[in-house]
Amino acid sequence: MALIVQKYGGTSVGSVERIQAVAQRVCRTVQAGNSVVVVVSAMGKSTDGLVKLAHEISKNPSRREMDMLLSTGEQVSIAVVSMALQELGQPAISMTGAQVGILTEAEHTRARILNIETERLVRQLDEGKVVVVAGFQGVSSSDELEITTLGRGGSDTSAVALAAALNADFCEIYTDVPGILTTDPRLVPDAQLIDEITCDEMLELASLGAKVLHPRAVEIARNYGVPLVVRSSWTDEPGTWVTSSRPQGRSLVNLELARPVDSIQFDTDQAKVALLRVPDKPGVAARLFGEISRQNVDVDLIIQSIHDGNSNDIAFTVMNPILKKAEAVADAIAPALRSHPSKTDEAEVLVEKDIAKVSIAGAGMIGRPGVAAKMFATLAEAGVNIQMISTSEVKVSCVVDAQECDRAIAALSQAFEIDASPTTSAPLPHNAVCGVAIDTNQSRLAIRHVPDHPGMAAKIFGLLAQYNVSVDMIIQSQRCHIVGGIPTRDIAFTVARAEAEATHQMLQQVAIETGWGEVILDNAIAKVSIVGAGMVGQPGIAAKMFTALAENQINIQMITTSEIKVSCVVSQEQGVKALQVIHAAFDLAGCEKFVVPA
Ligand code: ADP
Ligand code: ASP
Ligand code: MG
Numbered sequence: 001m002a003l004i005v006q007k008y009g010g011t012s013v014g015s016v017e018r019i020q021a022v023a024q025r026v027c028r029t030v031q032a033g034n035s036v037v038v039v040v041s042a043m044g045k046s047t048d049g050l051v052k053l054a055h056e057i058s059k060n061p062s063r064r065e066m067d068m069l070l071s072t073g074e075q076v077s078i079a080v081v082s083m084a085l086q087e088l089g090q091p092a093i094s095m096t097g098a099q100v101g102i103l104t105e106a107e108h109t110r111a112r113i114l115n116i117e118t119e120r121l122v123r124q125l126d127e128g129k130v131v132v133v134a135g136f137q138g139v140s141s142s143d144e145l146e147i148t149t150l151g152r153g154g155s156d157t158s159a160v161a162l163a164a165a166l167n168a169d170f171c172e173i174y175t176d177v178p179g180i181l182t183t184d185p186r187l188v189p190d191a192q193l194i195d196e197i198t199c200d201e202m203l204e205l206a207s208l209g210a211k212v213l214h215p216r217a218v219e220i221a222r223n224y225g226v227p228l229v230v231r232s233s234w235t236d237e238p239g240t241w242v243t244s245s246r247p248q249g250r251s252l253v254n255l256e257l258a259r260p261v262d263s264i265q266f267d268t269d270q271a272k273v274a275l276l277r278v279p280d281k282p283g284v285a286a287r288l289f290g291e292i293s294r295q296n297v298d299v300d301l302i303i304q305s306i307h308d309g310n311s312n313d314i315a316f317t318v319m320n321p322i323l324k325k326a327e328a329v330a331d332a333i334a335p336a337l338r339s340h341p342s343k344t345d346e347a348e349v350l351v352e353k354d355i356a357k358v359s360i361a362g363a364g365m366i367g368r369p370g371v372a373a374k375m376f377a378t379l380a381e382a383g384v385n386i387q388m389i390s391t392s393e394v395k396v397s398c399v400v401d402a403q404e405c406d407r408a409i410a411a412l413s414q415a416f417e418i419d420a421s422p423t424t425s426a427p428l429p430h431n432a433v434c435g436v437a438i439d440t441n442q443s444r445l446a447i448r449h450v451p452d453h454p455g456m457a458a459k460i461f462g463l464l465a466q467y468n469v470s471v472d473m474i475i476q477s478q479r480c481h482i483v484g485g486i487p488t489r490d491i492a493f494t495v496a497r498a499e500a501e502a503t504h505q506m507l508q509q510v511a512i513e514t515g516w517g518e519v520i521l522d523n524a525i526a527k528v529s530i531v532g533a534g535m536v537g538q539p540g541i542a543a544k545m546f547t548a549l550a551e552n553q554i555n556i557q558m559i560t561t562s563e564i565k566v567s568c569v570v571s572q573e574q575g576v577k578a579l580q581v582i583h584a585a586f587d588l589a590g591c592e593k594f595v596v597p598a
Contacts, residue, residue: 002169003125004029007039007135007159011176012233013077014044022174022233023084026130030090035125037166039135039159040081042073047136047152063108067137067149071097074134074155082132092130095121097147098139100131102158104148105257106140110367111148112216112256113157114141116165135159151367156217157256164224165252171226173213174233179240180205180212182588183436187576191583192590194434199228199244200394201434204531204565207366207393208437215393216256218242219363223250260364260371264412264420268356268405270300271323272388273330274315276348276479278337280307283550285314285559290547291333292316293540297326301357301397302542302566303390304559305475306446306492306520311346313479314559315388317357317399327351355387356405359397359423360412370465372396372474374415377462380455382411389457389476389491392562396474423563432541433532433586438579440526440572442472443500444558446492447507448517449483460491463510469495469503473527473560473567483517490517492558494569497523525557526575528582529567542566548585554578 006029008022022038029036041047050069054061061069078094085092101117124131135155140146150157156173163171180202181191197205199222206215212230221228222244231239278284285304292299299316318326330349337347365371375396379386384407388399400408409420450456457476464471474493481488495503504521511519535541545566549556554577558569570578583589 001033001035003035003037003166005037005039005159005163005166005168005171007155007171007173008041008233009155009175010041010044010047012174013040013081018233019080019084022081023088023090026085027088027090030130036130037121037125037162037168038081038130038132039155039162040074040077040132041135041155043077046073046076064146067108067147070149071134071137071147074136078132078134085130085132090130091128092132093124094132096134097137097158098145100133102138102161103141104138104150106142106144106146106148108146109149110151111138111140113138113150113161114254114257115252116161116255118165122166133158133162150216153211153214154216156214157220160217160220160226160228161255163226164220164255169227171221171228173228173230175212175230176233177212178232178235178237179230180242180435182434183579183583184210184438187438188580188583190589192588194240196241196243197434198533199242201531201533201564202242203363203394204392204529204562205435205437208439208527208529210435210437213242215366219366220256222363259362259416259418260368261360261362261416261418262364263361264409264416264418265359265361265423266356266405266409266420267423268402269320270317270355270357271320272315272317272352272355272399273323273326274313274350275330275334275337276313276350277311277346278314280310280312280555282553282555284312284337285556286543286546286550288314288330288333289543292326292329293543295325295329296539297322297329298537298539299326299542300563301388301390301399302559302561303388303475304556305490306444306558308479308490317355320353323351323353354402355399356402357397357399357423358405358408358412359395360416361395363394366393367470369468369470372471373458373461373465375412377458378411378415379408380458382407383454384408384411385452385454386457386476389474390560390562391472391474392560392565392567393472395562397562432534432538433530433588435531436529436579436583436586436588437531438526438528438575440575441497442494442525442527443497444492444494444522444525444569445500445504445507446490446520447511448490448520449481449488450491450516452480452487452489457491464503467503467506469499471495473558473569475558475560488517494525494527524572525569526572526578527567527569528575528578529565530582530586531565533564536563544585545582548581549578552577552581
């Protein structure tokens with residue numbers, strides 16, 4: 001007999017017929033000899049309806065009352081799903097988050113789960129009942145017993161956290177698509193089903209806005225080794241398994257507050273090649289990395305910050321043994337990128353041998369302001385200057401002087417209480433690219449002319465953390481400007497659009513006080529990304545993405561990478577097109593077309 005947690009999303013419980021179908025599936029699972037905990041979302045789009053209602057009454061409703069209001073949606077679902085089960089003769093009982101004992105922080109509208117008291121729930125299961133739990137909600141562990149919610153889409157997180165706490169055999173997420181697809185089928189109808197994906201890959205995809213799974217749910221599945229499958233509510237197809245290696249028993253205390261950083265990696269065998277002042281127009285990155293991949297040179301980090309005037313700097317890192325080859329390719333291609341052969345100040349090639357890459361990685365940094373800031377502050381205190389920064393949702397990598405690497409990792413190990421290990425870059429037996437995603441809810445901020453000395457990144461991102469602003473992509477440019485005799489660099493990053501305006505104003509004020517340059521805000525951006533564990537050690541993956549964009553006249557405004565992801569910022573109006581052409585370029589399309597139910 002297995003213990004299974006089944007979660008049904010809004011569409012899956014969107015009508016009387018669908019609720020009855022859910023009840024039937026639950027009954028079949030019980031009849032097959034299993035114990036079942038059901039987690040449900042609010043019916044259909046009723047949470048959106050409640051949000052709308054609140055905004056009709058108040059422009060700025062308090063977070064506490066929003067939780068009070070939104071948590072009612074799930075309460076409706078648990079009652080009617082239990083009734084439907086009872087109608088079928090299946091004993092069932094509904095329980096709110098508070099009744100179960102899903103204890104959270106007192107952070108309204110985005111609470112993290114601290115602990116789940118499972119006794120009451122287990123007692124009901126032992127009596128042969130199906131327990132129907134309200135997703136998305138909990139109760140604060142403080143004396144006030146405040147009703148909290150976990151953030152939009154949070155029922156997935158409730159389900160996986162329950163599966164971890166109950167040590168369930170697996171957790172099934174039932175939704176309105178057949179599983180995890182290569183991209184959002186609403187934007188690319190010929191997206192294909194993925195049979196299996198690793199938690200690391202899914203984390204990158206989910207945090208990019210592939211909303212089929214809440215990233216925090218993936219994080220818990222990975223940290224606690226919960227077997228997880230995403231399946232269609234309408235069929236019996238197997239769906240997509242999200243796999244993880246089973247970790248050694250992590251404590252269930254502070255379930256979602258487990259260490260935000262769980263590894264520190266370094267690589268001292270790297271060298272940096274930069275092409276300075278190349279034209280800011282479609283096709284440049286494609287040409288450069290196309291040639292590099294034709295020469296079979298595998299690049300690691302790729303970084304392009306925002307343009308400066310009408311030119312960009314593109315920098316990348318390679319392993320030291322292939323530096324000569326990489327440099328030769330850059331030298332060979334540089335003249336073609338100049339407006340005139342005599343203009344040797346354009347497309348200048350710069351090589352730096354003695355660099356090291358130090359990274360912090362961990363699912364817990366998603367949406368948690370301050371983790372990157374802590375890394376930068378730690379490096380600053382150790383007197384280590386950061387030459388380049390590149391981030392993904394679950395990783396921050398800094399390029400530093402090789403001589404400073406030991407000092408950097410010693411300081412980081414101490415700050416994050418974790419040992420450092422060399423980066424292993426063995427390719428995994430996976431598709432190079434398993435999925436493509438788009439995020440259109442971000443804005444880009446850039447601060448010009450920030451003095452290039454230790455502590456500046458720490459200051460900026462520390463400030464943002466203090467204002468509770470979560471930062472996504474962070475890019476520190478290669479180019480140095482001498483302002484008032486001091487070398488300066490531009491730092492660009494993206495934040496959630498809802499927070500962009502206020503962040504812009506705050507930074508403008510600070511820039512005046514500290515003498516930084518202009519702070520620029522751009523709301524009209526989209527971020528498109530490719531993800532795949534198999535891109536490690538496979539030259540040409542980034543080049544293929546850049547080529548697809550170039551062939552469609554889509555200009556790349558910024559680039560950042562991690563080992564398993566490449567992200568490009570493009571203009572918002574070209575975002576969906578960019579997603580579609582990249583999806584096609586990697587042959588991810590299938591012949592089947594998915595129609596997503598309304
Ligand atoms: P639920 O209410 O079941 O939680 P959601 O609407 O939250 O469902 O998530 C499912 C939706 O996620 C799908 O209808 C699809 O439009 C969207 N989606 C985005 N990216 C992907 C992807 N890579 N694979 C599958 N679905 C995706
Ligand atoms: N009902 C909540 C929402 O719409 C939670 C969820 O569906 O996961 O965001
Ligand atoms: Mg959802």
